[in-house]
Each structure stands twice: as structure tokens, then as C-alpha cells.
Amino acid sequence: MTVELPNDLFDSLRMELRRGCLILAVLAQLRAEHYGYTLRKALADQGLEIEESTLYPLLRRLETQGLLTSEWREEEKRNKRFYRLSAEGRAILDRLLAEWNGINESLHRILKNEKEG
Amino acid sequence: MDLLERYLQAVGQYLQVKGKEDTLAELRANLLAEMEGREEELGRPLNEAEVSSVLEQHGRPVIVASRYLPQHFLIGPGLFPLYWYTLVKSFPLVVLAYAVAQAANFIFGGRNVDIGAAIGHFPYVAFTFWGVVTLGFAVFEYGQGRYFQQIKLEKAWNPRELPDRTEPKGPSFASRVADLIVSVLMLSWLIAVPDHPYLVLGPGASLQKLSFGLTPAWHVLYWQIVRLLLLTLPLKAAALFAGEKWRRGLELATKGIGILILAVMVQARSYLVPLREGSNLPSLANLAQVNYSLNLAFKIALAVCVIKFLWDLWEAVTRSRGNARSFVRVF
Numbered sequence: 001m002t003v004e005l006p007n008d009l010f011d012s013l014r015m016e017l018r019r020g021c022l023i024l025a026v027l028a029q030l031r032a033e034h035y036g037y038t039l040r041k042a043l044a045d046q047g048l049e050i051e052e053s054t055l056y057p058l059l060r061r062l063e064t065q066g067l068l069t070s071e072w073r074e075e076e077k078r079n080k081r082f083y084r085l086s087a088e089g090r091a092i093l094d095r096l097l098a099e100w101n102g103i104n105e106s107l108h109r110i111l112k113n114e115k116e117g
Numbered sequence: 118m119d120l121l122e123r124y125l126q127a128v129g130q131y132l133q134v135k136g137k138e139d140t141l142a143e144l145r146a147n148l149l150a151e152m153e154g155r156e157e158e159l160g161r162p163l164n165e166a167e168v169s170s171v172l173e174q175h176g177r178p179v180i181v182a183s184r185y186l187p188q189h190f191l192i193g194p195g196l197f198p199l200y201w202y203t204l205v206k207s208f209p210l211v212v213l214a215y216a217v218a219q220a221a222n223f224i225f226g227g228r229n230v231d232i233g234a235a236i237g238h239f240p241y242v243a244f245t246f247w248g249v250v251t252l253g254f255a256v257f258e259y260g261q262g263r264y265f266q267q268i269k270l271e272k273a274w275n276p277r278e279l280p281d282r283t284e285p286k287g288p289s290f291a292s293r294v295a296d297l298i299v300s301v302l303m304l305s306w307l308i309a310v311p312d313h314p315y316l317v318l319g320p321g322a323s324l325q326k327l328s329f330g331l332t333p334a335w336h337v338l339y340w341q342i343v344r345l346l347l348l349t350l351p352l353k354a355a356a357l358f359a360g361e362k363w364r365r366g367l368e369l370a371t372k373g374i375g376i377l378i379l380a381v382m383v384q385a386r387s388y389l390v391p392l393r394e395g396s397n398l399p400s401l402a403n404l405a406q407v408n409y410s411l412n413l414a415f416k417i418a419l420a421v422c423v424i425k426f427l428w429d430l431w432e433a434v435t436r437s438r439g440n441a442r443s444f445v446r447v448f
Contacts, residue, residue, distance in 0.1 A: 035146070036150070041154070051175075052174075053175055081142075
């Protein structure tokens with residue numbers, strides 16, 4: 001028997017699941033400096049597609065929270081805003097990664113038990 | 118790249134003034150990089166349909182802007198731009214409706230006029246308006262998805278239907294020259310009036326039958342006004358050749374002098390006095406009413422001009438702060 005899932009519900013749950021992961025991925029990727037477009041490309045190259053209209057405002061928000069620093073600089077004859085992880089962002093990232101690893105291991109154990117059971 | 122500029126203009130409509138220029142500069146840089154990336158893949162420049170496709174994929178202006186706005190708990194990001202747009206667009210109408218209502222009350226109500234009380238009461242009206250609109254949107258937000266279907270904009274849209282770019286408003290060079298010429302003519306006229314009353318009264322000046330005249334205070338007021346008007350001429354002349362930033366400053370200074378002139382007029386309180394006894398003499402009570410009405414008109418004009426001046430000043434300060442942050446221009 002197949003269960004028909006409402007698309008809206010799936011979308012909303014998927015978005016919630018991705019939201020936290022995206023922040024983690026962005027912070028991790030910004031250990032090296034990027035501007036919006038190259039960051040999106042770098043994330044996509046590693047399998048994490050993210051919409052521009054989601055990523056760019058997210059960068060602003062993370063900067064406002066003090067997790068990123070930014071500066072306007074010229075590159076290839078055009079001015080771009082480059083982002084990088086701040087010292088505070090680095091400390092937060094370390095703690096978030098520890099949390100992430102903990103959740104991931106727990107989830108693996110739960111799923112493994114389910115399979116064995 | 119006209120389409121890109123039209124897109125940025127549309128996004129900018131929904132952004133807060135603070136930081137708007139900076140946000141748009143960054144968005145422009147990223148979208149241009151996005152387009153260049155596509156061009157590299159294709160090995161040729163993008164045509165208009167492809168540029169349109171990049172923008173369509175980036176999202177509707179209202180949705181994109183909502184993601185740059187602060188997060189609000191009462192009204193969600195999907196509805197917030199519409200809420201903000203409603204507030205901004207309808208506030209001037211509230212001011213106008215209030216001003217008309219007060220003016221009608223003064224004219225037809227037959228009550229004593231108290232400008233201070235009318236202005237002092239306005240914050241309550243504005244607060245009530247804000248409360249009602251906010252409550253309406255909050256109820257709508259709460260009801261979405263619970264009591265009625267959530268309103269969602271279609272993902273597909275056509276950037277080519279965006280309105281054309283509107284250049285920043287500002288008087289043209291020709292209109293500024295015309296303004297200066299008119300100001301010189303007006304001032305010459307004003308200076309000539311004491312020796313040539315014909316310029317004000319026309320043929321009536323030769324009849325010598327007027328039963329009322331200007332108060333002695335006018336001898337002082339008149340020269341104060343002339344001096345202030347004289348002061349505006351070099352400012353207007355300098356604005357002809359100044360850069361945009363300086364021009365705005367000079368225009369603000371000119372408006373400030375205009376406010377001073379109105380303040381001088383308000384200060385006078387009495388403008389007309391009876392000249393001689395006679396059958397055509399307007400009653401003192403009538404003349405007092407005329408003086409009162411003139412003073413009231415100058416007070417209302419002064420209040421409106423001060424509000425407009427403060428608004429312009431706030432806009433200029435916000436714009437210069439925004440420009441300072443995004444001093445880097447992409448082009």
C-alpha cells in the first residue's frame with residue numbers, strides 16, 4: 001500500500017531540514033573567502049544546490065549576526081562583496097559541527113536499529 | 118542590461134531605504150557574475166530571452182526583497198513586503214484625509230481654530246492607522262493555511278513585463294535656469310512694488326479709495342523677506358553648476374530660507390489695518406477676521422513646508438549614508 005503525501009507538507013518539512021544544513025554548509029565553505037556567485041558555485045560543485053535568492057540574503061543575515069565579515073573589492077574589473085568567516089563565526093561553526101556530528105551519529109544508530117529490528 | 122536595471126528597480130521598491138543601495142549593488146554584482154557564468158558556458162553573450170530567464174529563475178522582485186527584510190514574527194516574510202508597501206503608499210493619503218477633515222472642521226465647524234491641537238492629535242490618528250493595518254495583516258497571516266488556502270505566487274513570471282526604468286527625480290537644468298530667472302523677476306517685482314503700487318493693485322492704485330492698508334509692521338517684514346529672497350539667488354545660481362550631492366544640499370538650503378520667509382509672515386499676526394473712516398470701511402471685526410484667516414493660512418503653509426523639509430532632509434541623510442556604504446559602483 002502506498003501512502004500519498006501532500007506535497008506542501010513534504011516541501012515545508014524539507015525546507016526546515018535544509019535550512020539548518022545550509023547555514024552550516026555556508027559557514028564551512030566561507031573558511032575561504034568567496035563572493036556570492038562563487039560561493040554558490042562552490043556549494044553546487046559539492047552537490048549542495050542553493051537558490052541565489054536564498055543564499056545572498058542569508059549571507060547578509062549571517063554578517064549582521066557577526067558570523068561573517070565582508071568587504072567590497074575589485075576583481076576582474078568589477079567590484080564585488082567578498083565574505084569570510086569571522087573569529088566568532090569560526091567558534092560557532094566548531095560548536096555547530098560538533099552538534100551536527102552528534103545528531104548524525106544518533107540518527108545513524110536509530111536507523112540501524114530500525115533495520116535490524 | 119536594461120532588463121537587469123528594471124529588475125533591480127523593482128526589487129528596490131520593496132526594500133527599506135536603509136541599506137537599499139548597498140543591497141542592490143551586491144545583487145547587481147552577483148547577477149552579472151551569474152550571467153557571465155552562463156556566457157562562458159555558452160561561449161557567446163546572452164540574448165534578452167536568456168537574461169530574462171536568469172532573472173525569472175532568481176525570483177519575483179517582491180519575494181527576493183522580502184528575503185532581505187528583517188524577520189518578523191507577526192507578519193511572515195511572504196506577506197511582509199505587501200504590508201510594508203501598503204503602509205508606505207497609504208500613509209500620505211492618511212495625512213491628506215486628516216488635513217482635509219481638519220480644514221473642513223475649521224471652515225464649516227464654526228469652532229475656534231487650534232492648529233497646535235490638530236497637529237498634536239495626528240500621532241494618535243497615525244498610530245491607529247498603523248494598528249488597524251497591522252492587525253488586518255496579522256489576522257490574514259494567521260488565517261492563511263488554517264482557515265483558507267495559503268496565497269502563493271506562481272513561480273513562473275515574466276521579467277520582460279517589468280516597468281521601464283524611471284530616472285531619479287530631480288529638476289532638469291532647463292527648469293533650474295527657468296526657476297532662477299523667475300526668482301529674479303519676482304524679486305525685482307517685489308522691490309518695485311512700494312514705488313509702483315500699480316504692480317499689485319492695477320488701475321485701482323490710482324483711485325485712492327481704499328479704506329484699508331498694510332500694517333506698519335510691513336516696513337520691517339518687507340525688508341526681511343526681500344533679504345531672505347535675495348539670499349536664495351546665489352544658492353539657486355550655484356545649484357546650476359553643482360554636482361548632484363551639492364545640488365541637493367543647496368536646494369535644501371533654499372527650502373530652509375522659504376520656511377524662514379513663512380515664519381516671518383506668521384510672526385506678523387496682523388497684516389491689514391483700516392485707513393480712514395467712511396461708508397466703505399470694512400468693519401473692524403471683519404478686518405480682524407481677515408487678519409486671522411491670513412495668519413492661519415500662513416501657519417498651515419508653514420506646518421506643511423516644515424514637514425516636507427524634514428522629510429527631504431531625512432531622505433537626503435539616509436541616501437548619503439546608503440551611498441557611503443555602497444560607495445563602490447559596479448559600473
